[in-house]
Amino acid sequence: MIEVYVAKNIITMNPSLPEATAIAVRDGEILEVGSLESLSPWLIRDDYQIIETFQDCVIVPGFIDPHLHPAMAAVILPMHFITAMPWTLPWCEVPASLTSHAFDQEMQRISATVDDEILIFWGHHDLWHGTMHRDRLDAIDADRPIVAWNRSFHELHMNAACMAQLGITEASISGRAQIDFEAGRFFENGLAFAIQKLNPYILSDTRFTLGLERLKQVVHAGGHTTIGDLAVGLFDFERELATTVKIFERDDTPFRIEQVPHGAVITHNRSFEETQTLLSNLSSNSSHRLNFRARVKLFSDGAFFSQLAQLLAPGYLDGHVGEWLTAPEVLHEHILNFWRAGYQIHVHVTGDMGVEVALDGLAKAQAEHPRLLHGFTLEHMGYATPEQIERAKGLGASVSANIYYLHELSGRYAELSVGYERASTMGRLKTCFDAGITTALHSDFSMAPAQPLLNMWVAVNRINAQGEQMGAAECLTPEQALAAVTLNAAKILGIETFTGSLRAGKRADLTVLSDNPLTVDPLLIKDIRVVATVFEGSVAPIETA
Amino acid sequence: MIAGYLGAGKTTLINRMLADAVQPFAVIVNDLGALAVDEALIAGQRGTTLSLTNGCACCQISADLAAQLARLRQDDFSALVFEASGVAKASRLAALTSQAEGYALAKVVTLVDGLDAPRLLADAYLSPLIKEQIAAADWVLQTKRSKGVHPSLAALSKDIDQLSSQGRLPAALAPEYCFDQTARLEAGIKAPLFQHRVIFPRPGLAPDVLQTFIADHPEIERVKGWLVGSTDAVLVQATRAHFQARAVARAHGQGLQFIWRGDAELNFSALT
Ligand SMILES: [Zn+2]
Numbered sequence: 072m073i074e075v076y077v078a079k080n081i082i083t084m085n086p087s088l089p090e091a092t093a094i095a096v097r098d099g100e101i102l103e104v105g106s107l108e109s110l111s112p113w114l115i116r117d118d119y120q121i122i123e124t125f126q127d128c129v130i131v132p133g134f135i136d137p138h139l140h141p142a143m144a145a146v147i148l149p150m151h152f153i154t155a156m157p158w159t160l161p162w163c164e165v166p167a168s169l170t171s172h173a174f175d176q177e178m179q180r181i182s183a184t185v186d187d188e189i190l191i192f193w194g195h196h197d198l199w200h201g202t203m204h205r206d207r208l209d210a211i212d213a214d215r216p217i218v219a220w221n222r223s224f225h226e227l228h229m230n231a232a233c234m235a236q237l238g239i240t241e242a243s244i245s246g247r248a249q250i251d252f253e254a255g256r257f258f259e260n261g262l263a264f265a266i267q268k269l270n271p272y273i274l275s276d277t278r279f280t281l282g283l284e285r286l287k288q289v290v291h292a293g294g295h296t297t298i299g300d301l302a303v304g305l306f307d308f309e310r311e312l313a314t315t316v317k318i319f320e321r322d323d324t325p326f327r328i329e330q331v332p333h334g335a336v337i338t339h340n341r342s343f344e345e346t347q348t349l350l351s352n353l354s355s356n357s358s359h360r361l362n363f364r365a366r367v368k369l370f371s372d373g374a375f376f377s378q379l380a381q382l383l384a385p386g387y388l389d390g391h392v393g394e395w396l397t398a399p400e401v402l403h404e405h406i407l408n409f410w411r412a413g414y415q416i417h418v419h420v421t422g423d424m425g426v427e428v429a430l431d432g433l434a435k436a437q438a439e440h441p442r443l444l445h446g447f448t449l450e451h452m453g454y455a456t457p458e459q460i461e462r463a464k465g466l467g468a469s470v471s472a473n474i475y476y477l478h479e480l481s482g483r484y485a486e487l488s489v490g491y492e493r494a495s496t497m498g499r500l501k502t503c504f505d506a507g508i509t510t511a512l513h514s515d516f517s518m519a520p521a522q523p524l525l526n527m528w529v530a531v532n533r534i535n536a537q538g539e540q541m542g543a544a545e546c547l548t549p550e551q552a553l554a555a556v557t558l559n560a561a562k563i564l565g566i567e568t569f570t571g572s573l574r575a576g577k578r579a580d581l582t583v584l585s586d587n588p589l590t591v592d593p594l595l596i597k598d599i600r601v602v603a604t605v606f607e608g609s610v611a612p613i614e615t616a
Numbered sequence: 617m618i619a620g621y622l623g624a625g626k627t628t629l630i631n632r633m634l635a636d637a638v639q640p641f642a643v644i645v646n647d648l649g650a651l652a653v654d655e656a657l658i659a660g661q662r663g664t665t666l667s668l669t670n671g672c673a674c675c676q677i678s679a680d681l682a683a684q685l686a687r688l689r690q691d692d693f694s695a696l697v698f699e700a701s702g703v704a705k706a707s708r709l710a711a712l713t714s715q716a717e718g719y720a721l722a723k724v725v726t727l728v729d730g731l732d733a734p735r736l737l738a739d740a741y742l743s744p745l746i747k748e749q750i751a752a753a754d755w756v757l758q759t760k761r762s763k764g765v766h767p768s769l770a771a772l773s774k775d776i777d778q779l780s781s782q783g784r785l786p787a788a789l790a791p792e793y794c795f796d797q798t799a800r801l802e803a804g805i806k807a808p809l810f811q812h813r814v815i816f817p818r819p820g821l822a823p824d825v826l827q828t829f830i831a832d833h834p835e836i837e838r839v840k841g842w843l844v845g846s847t848d849a850v851l852v853q854a855t856r857a858h859f860q861a862r863a864v865a866r867a868h869g870q871g872l873q874f875i876w877r878g879d880a881e882l883n884f885s886a887l888t
């Protein structure tokens with residue numbers, strides 16, 4: 072039986088046939104993309120069914136987010152969101168709570184409806200919601216443990232019942248910096264103390280499983296048919312393997328996960344040969360939806376959100392320096408080992424000095440053992456100079472960028488971190504496209520919302536949280552941005568032979584949109600609705616509130 | 617806390633502390649991202665060694681460090697030595713670990729390789745880190761160089777002492793003295809210069825080939841590590857006076873650590 076999907080418009084990302092109106096699918100595989108007439112040689116030879124559900128919609132290749140972190144998301148998603156910005160979560164619509172009164176009302180409402188052992192709210196922000204205090208949480212319910220976690224994750228408050236439950240007394244925290252017992256406030260280093268106490272709850276099996284179930288909904292709602300778990304083992308290698316198979320290898324999961332192991336974790340206490348054996352066993356035991364391949368994730372410099380990216384001169388405004396997550400020489404050693412073994416290497420790089428060290432490693436590897444089409448990828452790439460992009464091109468590197476940095480941080484970083492020139496040119500993506508580099512977009516969820524259309528909107532318009540356009544010369548065209556969340560993202564994961572575009576022979580991974588992202592007003596790209604996805608020929612509708 | 621860049625001698629120092637310790641003490645190694653040898657060399661010594669494998673210690677939603685610190689409190693240790701990863705900023709890690717319930721940070725000791733210091737301090741990628749590790753320390757010790765504190769280090773701080781690679785450790789480095797903030801190393805003990813290196817012998821290398829190699833090189837002081845065969849492994853522990861090779865079911869680490877006297881290179885090609 073052939074299923075024929077017809078649509079107002081089908082954007083294929085196949086340069087030889089960029090647009091179409093019908094697509095024939097059999098057993099999850101695309102037979103042909105074209106029009107109803109052009110498909111007829113197939114249709115006269117087999118039974119077929121025309122699916123008209125999407126005839127007023129636009130079909131694009133299934134979205135691919137080549138870099139997010141299911142395990143981290145699983146920790147956060149079970150929390151109750153109360154935020155200043157509205158969030159659309161598949162299991163609930165989070166309204167904008169813009170005042171301290173609104174925040175308290177939401178706490179009250181949620182507290183009346185759930186019976187969590189410890190009630191954890193996430194999203195408190197002083198600017199909107201006023202100062203938090205344990206008395207304020209006690210006023211919500213003095214008898215049940217409550218935590219209010221700050222939007223930044225760097226601070227939380229807990230009420231007296233919660234401290235009692237966790238065994239925190241004034242004596243047990245005496246003299247510790249960055250804890251205010253009276254206010255129930257734990258911040259920065261003091262937060263580590265609180266987390267240590269909360270870990271048994273936030274990492275419990277029930278919550279972790281719930282978190283992954285919710286992640287599944289988030290990924291589907293974003294319109295993805297493929298995601299990359301870009302550091303399996305970030306949190307607990309064995310547990311991640313076991314739990315992800317249980318949650319995701321099921322018929323109701325409308326996407327696949329491309330698993331890229333955390334290089335430092337899998338080489339820890341293993342010889343390189345042992346590491347290779349482990350990884351090739353994992354690859355050959357890949358299941359239908361969960362796949363390891365010859366890929367690895369390595370880390371160069373520190374976190375972008377914490378201003379720990381390593382910067383070339385002139386550095387940060389305040390003169391502080393970033394951090395290495397891996398010593399440069401160790402990173403180079405890992406690069407060389409995996410390079411010789413033929414792996415596709417992904418390196419987390421946030422600052423231009425981090426990029427420099429990664430490219431030095433790639434240059435050494437190329438000099439010793441030249442490879443073509445190796446897929447070496449710079450991940451995130453917050454700051455990079457035009458010359459580095461030229462060098463990356465010369466060495467054959469690809470780029471997978473977190474463009475949401477620009478939206479969320481460029482306004483503040485211009486004032487407080489690196490000055491306007493570098494803040495406005497973070498995510499230098501047009502330069503990458505012009506250089507001919509394979510360039511993709513990712514969310515790094517839970518660092519940014521897992522919504523490819525939102526990322527496309529940022530890449531095309533480069534508008535920051537303050538509404539100002541930053542670095543107009545680096546805006547992508549809508550076509551480039553769409554390529555960055557489909558075909559190019561497939562290349563980043565090394566799976567472009569079977570997904571990422573729509574053409575005969577590829578798997579039928581489609582995303583169905585309410586409007587055409589290439590022709591709508593670019594400012595409205597983020598408002599296009601994801602109607603459904605089709606994963607390997609199975610339709611998975613997306614309900615909207 | 618023992619801080620310092622890769623190769624500064626942190627593991628060697630901790631091994632010496634373990635060997636000298638009157639009472640057992642605990643060791644936590646935050647060596648994620650380093651090569652696998654470090655922890656393997658500490659394991660098997662006295663005391664309890666735990667290694668952190670999940671993310672860096674700075675990642676706060678990580679059960680690892682907190683859980684291990686909590687677990688260690690069940691055991692009866694009077695002291696804990698925390699080996700920071702080579703790229704850790706000592707100040708950040710100190711701030712973080714000082715929050716652990718039931719622990720008090722006694723001191724941060726930063727080791728700097730006196731031979732490698734000029735290179736590290738000239739390296740644009742690394743010099744800010746090395747300077748931070750020195751600035752954040754309660755006590756800075758230069759390792760590997762016996763001819764006085766290297767001028768490039770002396771220029772950074774007047775308070776750098778030298779750690780001899782031979783003989784008894786200064787009393788102030790015994791864990792039971794670590795709480796005594798006034799205990800200080802007596803600086804300037806002259807000692808022959810030592811080098812150490814981890815090599816990876818070719819699979820199936822026979823122990824007697826190694827024994828002959830050691831006999832032929834009188835400068836070798838100590839060898840420790842594993843020879844790996846196709847199905848089994850041999851744990852080697854050797855000093856000048858004594859060669860011990862014991863078959864074990866499986867290597868718990870990899871590589872052979874050599875410590876030798878003098879500043880000349882050793883040619884290991886007969887073994888690799
Ligand atoms: Zn990253």
Ligand SMILES: [Zn+2]
Pocket residue numbers: 138139140301515
């Ligand atoms: Zn990431």
